[in-house]
Structures are given as structure tokens and as C-alpha cells.
Amino acid sequence: xxNLKTMGKxxxxxxxxxxDALPGLHFxxxxxxxxxxxxxxxxxxxxxxxxxxxxxxxxxxxANTDLGTxxxxxxxxxxxxxxxxxxxYLGKTSPKAIRNALAFEYVPGAPADLSRLRLDDGxxxxxxxxxxxxxxxxxxxxxxAGLPEYEPAERVRTLVAEFDRAMDTGKVHPDLLERWQTxxxxxxxxxxxxxxIHGFLKSDFLLAEGDQVVGVIEWGQxxxxxxxxxxxxxxxxASEETAEALVLAYEGxxxxxxxxxxxxxxxxxxxxxxxxxxxxxxxxxxxxEEAISxxxxxxxxxxxxxxxxxxxTDFNTSSPEVIVPISQAASFTAPVTIVSESIEIVDxxxxxxxxxxxxxxxxxxxxxVF
Numbered sequence: 001x002x003n004l005k006t007m008g009k010x011x012x013x014x015x016x017x018x019x020d021a022l023p024g025l026h027f028x029x030x031x032x033x034x035x036x037x038x039x040x041x042x043x044x045x046x047x048x049x050x051x052x053x054x055x056x057x058x059x060x061x062x063a064n065t066d067l068g069t070x071x072x073x074x075x076x077x078x079x080x081x082x083x084x085x086x087x088x089y090l091g092k093t094s095p096k097a098i099r100n101a102l103a104f105e106y107v108p109g110a111p112a113d114l115s116r117l118r119l120d121d122g123x124x125x126x127x128x129x130x131x132x133x134x135x136x137x138x139x140x141x142x143x144x145a146g147l148p149e150y151e152p153a154e155r156v157r158t159l160v161a162e163f164d165r166a167m168d169t170g171k172v173h174p175d176l177l178e179r180w181q182t183x184x185x186x187x188x189x190x191x192x193x194x195x196x197i198h199g200f201l202k203s204d205f206l207l208a209e210g211d212q213v214v215g216v217i218e219w220g221q222x223x224x225x226x227x228x229x230x231x232x233x234x235x236x237x238a239s240e241e242t243a244e245a246l247v248l249a250y251e252g253x254x255x256x257x258x259x260x261x262x263x264x265x266x267x268x269x270x271x272x273x274x275x276x277x278x279x280x281x282x283x284x285x286x287x288x289e290e291a292i293s294x295x296x297x298x299x300x301x302x303x304x305x306x307x308x309x310x311x312x313t314d315f316n317t318s319s320p321e322v323i324v325p326i327s328q329a330a331s332f333t334a335p336v337t338i339v340s341e342s343i344e345i346v347d348x349x350x351x352x353x354x355x356x357x358x359x360x361x362x363x364x365x366x367x368x369v370f
Contacts, residue, residue, distance in 0.1 A: 013098070014043050018055050021091045021103040025051075039063035044106060052106035053090065057099055066220035067102055072145050073222035074104075079141060083133050085109070085207075085215040107215035109207025114238035119245050122211030128249025130206065130213040135227050135254065137196040148223040152190045155226050159270060160184050166273035169280060171292055173299040176269075183266050183310040191312075192257045195227045202233045227256070228263035235268040258313040266310055272298060 015027045029046040033054075041057040058064035071089050078088060090103040117124055143149055150158070163180055166172050183189055198205075199221030207215035231250060234243040247261055272294050279287035301307050 014045065014055060017057075017093055017097055017099065017101045018045050018053065018103060020093045020097045021055070021101060022053070025053075027053075040067065052108075054087070054104045054106050055101050056104065057101045064100070069147065069222065070218070070220040071102070072147060073219035076137075076141050076145050076147070076222070077219065080137055082216075084130055084213050086219070087217060107207060107217050109209055109215040111204045112206040112208045112213065114203050114234065114242065114246075117238060117242045117246075119241060123208055123213070124242070124245050125249045125252075126208070126211060126213045127206060127246055128251075129253045130216060131198075131201070131230050131250055132253035134198050134216070134230065135195040139194070139196055139224050142196050142222060142224050148225070149194070150223065150225045151194060152192060152226070156184060156190050159266075162270060162274060162277070165277055166270075169276065171276060172273060172295055175302055176295065176299050179302060179307075179310065180266070180270065180273075183262070186312055189259050189262060189266075189310070189312040190226075192226060192228075192259070192263070194224045197223060197225050197227055197230045199223050199225065199229065201230045203237050226263060226267075228260050229267050231260070231264040232267035232271065235265060236271065261308070262310045262312060265308055269298060269307075 014030050018027050019025065026048045027045045028048050031044040033042040033044050034040070035042075039059050040063045041059060043055045045053050045055055047053065056067060058067050074087060074089050077086050085107050087107050088105040090105060092102045093100060112123060112127065139149075163177075163184060167177050198216065198219065200218060205216060205218045206213055207217065231247060234246045238246060247264070250256065251260070272291065276288070276291035276295060279291045298307070
């Protein structure tokens with residue numbers, strides 16, 4: 001008797017969904033990987049020949065949209081040679097299935113635990129290089145796939161709107177509000193070239209073996225935006241010293257703009273405000289209390305002088321800054337290589353694996369954009 005049969009009806013349902021999405025494969029084992037707060041149900045299925053496949057089912061409309069974006073993102077990424085593994089989209093259930101589910105290739109590796117990193121760990125350098133590789137993907141590939149693009153002015157407007165909502169709650173100390181407002185209204189802080197970003201990086205999505213990043217997963221928020229967004233999680237998950245080492249590793253793999261650290265710190269701090277707004281929207285008293293506690297902790301650090309300055313580095317206006325793509329950075333040992341640029345925009349309702357053809361890469365414009 002197979003493991004699926006011994007595990008009961010839910011597993012048989014999953015097997016039926018997987019078989020519908022991937023006809024011809026036979027599944028013998030299932031493992032639930034769904035997080036408690038997740039908007040996507042995730043199951044790891046094993047075929048009779050040992051192949052590992054992730055089955056994802058969206059639990060709300062936003063998750064459904066994110067999965068559609070992930071499919072398009074993976075179609076972009078398979079046209080680029082990256083120094084780590086990524087998943088691939090395999091298929092989806094038919095309209096007659098009892099629920100919508102999508103199948104993806106499983107990416108092996110253990111989540112990188114930034115809280116346990118030492119300054120001399122080789123993984124520090126590998127994480128910096130992996131994120132640099134993401135940021136060096138030509139923006140034209142992402143733009144042509146119809147994925148989101150945000151100019152610096154658009155990003156600032158989004159952050160200001162979030163700031164205004166947080167201020168209206170009355171639950172953020174005026175000292176923090178003044179700090180954030182001063183940063184958001186300083187145009188020099190947001191003089192940067194938008195790059196391709198992962199958009200939702202955290203330790204769980206960076207997969208490692210030993211001292212190397214071997215995989216990056218969860219690409220549902222791939223976009224063209226502020227590269228500092230992808231570094232903000234350093235300050236949330238690592239010690240202050242390790243976070244600085246990780247930023248240095250990133251900067252050693254690319255020519256970063258001079259205010260990257262300040263914006264990464266600002267994005268990190270504003271995630272606490274976002275968490276508060278989300279908790280209030282859900283009406284979850286326990287989450288609200290937790291959010292207020294973390295914001296109070298931030299304020300205590302500010303009063304104690306422990307938060308780094310958000311003041312931008314002075315710009316020489318007569319010599320505008322140019323951000324060099326990582327593929328031109330001599331210090332990077334595994335530059336991104338374009339394999340193909342034939343990107344098909346896929347609607348989730350009609351998504352299916354597609355073939356690609358090979359084209360040459362268009363030249364990137366290096367002019368200052370903001």
C-alpha cells in the first residue's frame with residue numbers, strides 16, 4: 001500500500017490534483033509544507049521514481065495573482081544563467097479539478113539562517129553575490145514579460161502613502177514619524193537606478209548547502225524597483241554586525257549606489273508599520289499588540305542612539321552617479337548570462353509550460369533616471 005493511501009483522504013485528493021496537473025506521473029508520498037500564516041497551500045509530493053514536485057494551491061485572490069506572477073517570473077528566469085538553482089513551472093490542474101493547483105519543480109537546499117551566521121562564514125559572501133546576481137538581470141526581460149516596474153518617484157509615493165496610514169493609527173511615536181518623514185521627503189536619498197529585484201527575500205527563500213547559496217525560491221513579487229528592498233531583511237533577521245557584513249558582501253559584487261544602506265534601513269523600519277496596518281486590518285489583537293511592541297522597541301533604539309542615520313550621502317550634482325551592472329563588475333565571479341529573451345506573458349487562467357527561443361540582449365541604458 002502506498003504512503004498516500006495510508007495517509008488518508010486528504011493525501012488522495014492531493015494525489016488526484018497532482019495527477020490532473022501532471023498526467024502520467026505516479027505519486028507515492030506527500031508532505032505538507034504550508035506555513036500557518038500562508039495564503040498558499042504547499043505540498044511536497046514524491047513520484048514513484050523519486051522525483052520531488054511542489055503542488056501550490058492559492059487560498060485567496062491575492063495569492064492567485066502572486067502565483068500567476070511567479071509563473072511569468074520563472075519564464076523570465078529560465079532565460080538567464082544564474083549562480084543558483086531556481087524552480088520551473090510544470091503545469092496546472094484542469095478546469096474540471098476540484099480546486100486550482102499548480103505544479104513546480106522542487107529546489108533542494110536548507111533555508112539560510114541569518115541569525116546563526118558568523119562574520120567569517122563563507123555563506124555571507126555567497127548571499128551577497130546571489131542577490132547581486134538577481135539585481136544584474138537585464139530589466140528589459142522583466143519589463144517585456146509585463147511584470148511590475150517602479151520608478152523612484154513611484155516608490156516614494158507608495159512609501160509616503162503607507163507612512164500616512166501608519167501616522168493616522170496614532171500608534172507610532174512622533175519621534176519615529178519625524179525620522180521617517182524626513183527621510184521620505186529627502187529627494188537625494190532616492191537617487192538610484194531601479195534594478196530587477198526578488199521583492200520578497202527572507203531566509204526561508206534562500207536555500208543553502210554548506211557555505212553556498214544553491215537555490216532561491218518564491219518569485220511571485222519579481223519586479224523592477226529599488227535594490228535596497230532586497231537587503232532590508234538583513235536588518236530584520238541578522239545581528240547588526242552580520243547585517244553590515246552581508247551588505248558589504250553585496251557591495252563587493254556590484255557598484256551599489258551610495259545611499260543603498262540608508263534606504264535598506266528605512267525599508268526595514270517601515271515593515272514594522274506595514275505589519276501594524278495589516279494587523280489592524282485583520283483585527284487580530286495579538287498581532288496588534290506584537291506590532292505595537294516592535295514599534296515601541298524601534299523607538300527605544302532611536303532614543304538610545306542605536307538606529308543608524310537615514311541621512312543621505314551628499315551627491316556631487318555635477319557628476320551624476322552611474323550604477324554599473326554586475327556583469328561588468330570584475331569582482332563578481334559568477335556573472336549573469338543571458339540565455340534567451342523570448343518571454344511569453346502568461347495569464348494564470350491559461351498558464352502552461354512554454355518553449356523559448358534565443359535572441360540577443362539589447363543594450364542597457366546607463367543614464368541617471370531620477
